[in-house]
Amino acid sequence: MATIIQGIGAAAALSSSNSFDSKRFHLPSRRSLSERKGSFLVVRSDGRVIPGSNPRGRRTDQLITNAVAAKADASAASTASKPGHELLLFEALREGLEEEMERDPRVCVMGEDVGHYGGSYKVTKGLAPKYGDLRVLDTPIAENSFTGMAIGAAMTGLRPIIEGMNMGFLLLAFNQISNNCGMLHYTSGGQFTIPVVIRGPGGVGRQLGAEHSQRLESYFQSIPGIQMVACSTPYNAKGLMKAAIRSENPVILFEHVLLYNLKERIPDEEYVLSLEEAEMVRPGEHITILTYSRMRYHVMQAAKTLVNKGYDPEVIDIRSLKPFDLYTIGNSVKKTHRVLIVEECMRTGGIGASLTAAISENFHDYLDAPIVCLSSQDVPTPYAGTLEEWTVVQPAQIVAAVEQLCQ
Amino acid sequence: MSCSFSAVNSIQPRSLSTDNPSITPFKPTPSPFLGSTLKPRFNSLKKSPSASTRRRSSIVAVSDVVKEKSLNFKSSPSNLLITKEEGLVLYEDMVLGRAFEDMCAQMYYRGKMFGFVHLYNGQEAVSTGCIKLLKQEDSVVSTYRDHVHSLSKGVPARQVMSELFGKTTGCVRGQGGSMHMFSKEFNVLGGFAFIGEGIPVATGAAFTSRYKREVLKEADCDHVTMAFFGDGTCNNGQFFECLNMAALWKLPIIFVVENNLWAIGMSHLRATSDPAIWKKGPAFGMPGVHVDGMDVLKVREVAKEAVERARRGEGPTLIECETYRFRGHSLADPDELRDPAEKAHYATRDPITALKKYMIENKLASEAEFKAIDKKIDEVVEDAVEFADASPHPGRSQLLENVFADPKGFGIGPDGKYRCEDPKFTEGTAHV
Numbered sequence: 001m002a003t004i005i006q007g008i009g010a011a012a013a014l015s016s017s018n019s020f021d022s023k024r025f026h027l028p029s030r031r032s033l034s035e036r037k038g039s040f041l042v043v044r045s046d047g048r049v050i051p052g053s054n055p056r057g058r059r060t061d062q063l064i065t066n067a068v069a070a071k072a073d074a075s076a077a078s079t080a081s082k083p084g085h086e087l088l089l090f091e092a093l094r095e096g097l098e099e100e101m102e103r104d105p106r107v108c109v110m111g112e113d114v115g116h117y118g119g120s121y122k123v124t125k126g127l128a129p130k131y132g133d134l135r136v137l138d139t140p141i142a143e144n145s146f147t148g149m150a151i152g153a154a155m156t157g158l159r160p161i162i163e164g165m166n167m168g169f170l171l172l173a174f175n176q177i178s179n180n181c182g183m184l185h186y187t188s189g190g191q192f193t194i195p196v197v198i199r200g201p202g203g204v205g206r207q208l209g210a211e212h213s214q215r216l217e218s219y220f221q222s223i224p225g226i227q228m229v230a231c232s233t234p235y236n237a238k239g240l241m242k243a244a245i246r247s248e249n250p251v252i253l254f255e256h257v258l259l260y261n262l263k264e265r266i267p268d269e270e271y272v273l274s275l276e277e278a279e280m281v282r283p284g285e286h287i288t289i290l291t292y293s294r295m296r297y298h299v300m301q302a303a304k305t306l307v308n309k310g311y312d313p314e315v316i317d318i319r320s321l322k323p324f325d326l327y328t329i330g331n332s333v334k335k336t337h338r339v340l341i342v343e344e345c346m347r348t349g350g351i352g353a354s355l356t357a358a359i360s361e362n363f364h365d366y367l368d369a370p371i372v373c374l375s376s377q378d379v380p381t382p383y384a385g386t387l388e389e390w391t392v393v394q395p396a397q398i399v400a401a402v403e404q405l406c407q
Numbered sequence: 408m409s410c411s412f413s414a415v416n417s418i419q420p421r422s423l424s425t426d427n428p429s430i431t432p433f434k435p436t437p438s439p440f441l442g443s444t445l446k447p448r449f450n451s452l453k454k455s456p457s458a459s460t461r462r463r464s465s466i467v468a469v470s471d472v473v474k475e476k477s478l479n480f481k482s483s484p485s486n487l488l489i490t491k492e493e494g495l496v497l498y499e500d501m502v503l504g505r506a507f508e509d510m511c512a513q514m515y516y517r518g519k520m521f522g523f524v525h526l527y528n529g530q531e532a533v534s535t536g537c538i539k540l541l542k543q544e545d546s547v548v549s550t551y552r553d554h555v556h557s558l559s560k561g562v563p564a565r566q567v568m569s570e571l572f573g574k575t576t577g578c579v580r581g582q583g584g585s586m587h588m589f590s591k592e593f594n595v596l597g598g599f600a601f602i603g604e605g606i607p608v609a610t611g612a613a614f615t616s617r618y619k620r621e622v623l624k625e626a627d628c629d630h631v632t633m634a635f636f637g638d639g640t641c642n643n644g645q646f647f648e649c650l651n652m653a654a655l656w657k658l659p660i661i662f663v664v665e666n667n668l669w670a671i672g673m674s675h676l677r678a679t680s681d682p683a684i685w686k687k688g689p690a691f692g693m694p695g696v697h698v699d700g701m702d703v704l705k706v707r708e709v710a711k712e713a714v715e716r717a718r719r720g721e722g723p724t725l726i727e728c729e730t731y732r733f734r735g736h737s738l739a740d741p742d743e744l745r746d747p748a749e750k751a752h753y754a755t756r757d758p759i760t761a762l763k764k765y766m767i768e769n770k771l772a773s774e775a776e777f778k779a780i781d782k783k784i785d786e787v788v789e790d791a792v793e794f795a796d797a798s799p800h801p802g803r804s805q806l807l808e809n810v811f812a813d814p815k816g817f818g819i820g821p822d823g824k825y826r827c828e829d830p831k832f833t834e835g836t837a838h839v
Contacts, residue, residue, distance in 0.1 A: 249816045
């Protein structure tokens with residue numbers, strides 16, 4: 001467990017990606033390549049906006065504004081007096097957490113070193129002095145038991161957030177996550193709800209070795225009754241954290257060790273994102289690239305090269321790993337007719353495999369080419385830098401795959 | 408933690424391990440662990456029934472503590488451990504547990520219920536002795552052997568029977584079955600089918616009690632939680648982890664071990680380095696009490712003290728109840744392994760008969776009164792069966808209802824609508 005802190009410094013290596021603005025939406029400028037373009041819109045039509053003030057409706061409105069005003073936003077972004085405030089991803093998570101703790105005294109945090117130490121990646125820093133040891137509970141190293149304890153607390157009225165010091169440690173809590181987080185609402189005939197959030201740093205870091213570099217979403221995805229989201233920017237990290245805490249369902253929030261130091265300007269106003277919606281990162285015409293978490297940045301790096309080569313890829317951060325946002329994904333498939341999935345997850349039984357199945361099932365008729373899925377290799381993540389690099393998908397592979405798919 | 412240790416002594420005057428360092432599994436010295444032979448019995452299976460194949464039967468019908476009390480106050484009527492009313496409540500609850508389980512066996516063999524059905528026969532004194540002390544707001548966490556805990560906590564027999572029949576009127580709408588009884592109304596936080604997994608949940612419920620008092624400022628929240636589990640569970644990590652956390656944070660929880668000597672076919676003595684489970688309490692800084700689990704009054708006495716301690720905010724207690732199940736592990740268990748002599752021995756110690764005897768001897772109730780209760784319970788159980796039998800099977804529409812508390816968890820479909828808005832979700836025919 002000692003090695004996990006290392007990831008913080010390593011995250012700085014991603015700074016080249018930091019300028020990327022996750023909230024900016026461009027209107028597609030060029031649609032000539034798409035034969036079935038009529039069915040596609042980046043934004044949703046107002047007809048389907050659910051009336052009222054639910055988060056989904058609000059977000060739809062916001063999307064429209066952003067999309068229309070994309071150009072203005074972009075120019076505003078370069079001026080000095082920008083709205084909002086700039087922070088790192090781990091600070092955004094903390095901000096979301098703190099706002100929810102402030103709003104609802106039933107919200108509490110449990111985990112190893114979340115309290116006095118401030119969390120292994122400082123997501124809970126400063127919360128214990130502010131809210132006390134009971135609300136920010138330092139637990140003994142007993143993952144299965146403190147996870148079960150959070151479930152018991154949730155059943156009796158609290159809203160705990162369980163931090164896995166490293167997500168991999170939660171394999172030790174798999175029984176509680178599966179049997180009790182996932183199934184108990186059902187087996188109790190709907191009498192008890194488990195509004196917990198399970199979150200923590202995961203993914204392949206920088207030479208952390210196999211056990212600290214796990215891709216756990218494949219393990220968790222078939223548990224019934226659980227939702228899974230992966231954050232990738234400070235903006236969506238905060239919004240998803242808040243949404244996860246407010247959800248009545250158990251939610252696993254995946255954070256990535258290499259993304260904690262991403263910097264972004266986020267709104268000062270409160271916002272909550274939808275747990276079920278994907279995020280349009282870059283609209284395009286030629287191919288749909290579906291990705292999430294850290295691979296989003298590999299994809300965007302590849303996208304630069306691809307644009308220079310004359311391709312116009314559409315990049316979607318699926319964000320919700322379970323369930324999939326079949327609307328956003330479907331619309332994109334209907335427009336581009338080609339799909340590339342880029343993930344860090346395991347190849348066998350991973351998110352990409354499930355996504356491939358879902359797309360084939362729902363949108364097969366719209367596909368002009370077989371779906372290609374770039375996953376990390378089915379090997380225990382090696383320690384050596386070279387081997388580790390060959391384990392996860394690299395931008396050059398993405399470029400090559402797109403070129404081949406668009407031939 | 409020294410205060411905890413002194414509390415141990417007030418509940419359980421028998422010496423702690425620290426007082427008697429000579430107790431080891433290898434020295435067969437007289438031990439505070441009542442039934443233990445303190446002798447690994449690697450070869451005893453084929454031997455003729457003898458004291459070494461079962462726990463030494465030094466357990467008496469009424470505990471030493473209690474006897475002393477009785478002797479001290481022999482003259483006054485208040486010397487008795489229970490009032491007439493209390494006694495009849497206990498009797499009725501135990502008879503209900505017994506009759507209900509016997510009926511389950513009948514119904515199982517008649518093909519009315521399926522799966523693994525674990526019956527509680529023989530252990531009634533534990534459920535009744537502990538749970539009947541609790542308020543409705545207090546929580547109970549059980550195991551796969553959970554019918555009787557639920558009944559003791561107040562869940563109507565109709566609901567439990569109906570659940571076993573897989574009917575929609577069951578306490579969890581036919582979605583849980585024998586090993587997953589829950590009741591929000593009566594704070595039964597569940598039957599948990601895997602060994603040990605209920606203990607952390609119980610610890611969490613106890614954590615909520617403390618949280619409500621201290622963070623949410625509900626000063627009057629004195630709810631306690633009781634976690635029931637067996638001897639086999641006491642070799643599982645979650646048991647130790649939760650003893651630690653509960654003692655560390657002084658949570659209002661009572662860990663009740665129903666030591667029936669057998670984890671399916673694994674003898675407790677073959678599985679456990681030191682079979683005295685109660686000793687693990689003091690090791691974690693909480694009182695560990697050893698009690699005759701075939702004596703409802705003794706169990707009750709010990710549990711009362713533990714519940715009061717928990718309510719006062721003095722933390723957890725570990726109670727080891729020595730008991731015995733009169734049937735196999737489950738109805739699917741041929742029960743060929745346990746020694747017939749061992750079974751016969753415990754059959755003579757039936758907790759229901761013992762209570763009846765105590766009450767009659769102390770002129771607390773007459774045979775006629777017991778008969779009236781027996782009759783009443785027979786009717787309750789008959790009624791439960793009739794109710795369950797007449798209840799409808801769950802309809803298709805129920806299939807997807809409780810997967811998510813918020814059905815938005817099923818996600819957004821290709822048409823942009825939440826999939827749960829699709830009528831197929833209410834019909835239960837959607838593919839998820």
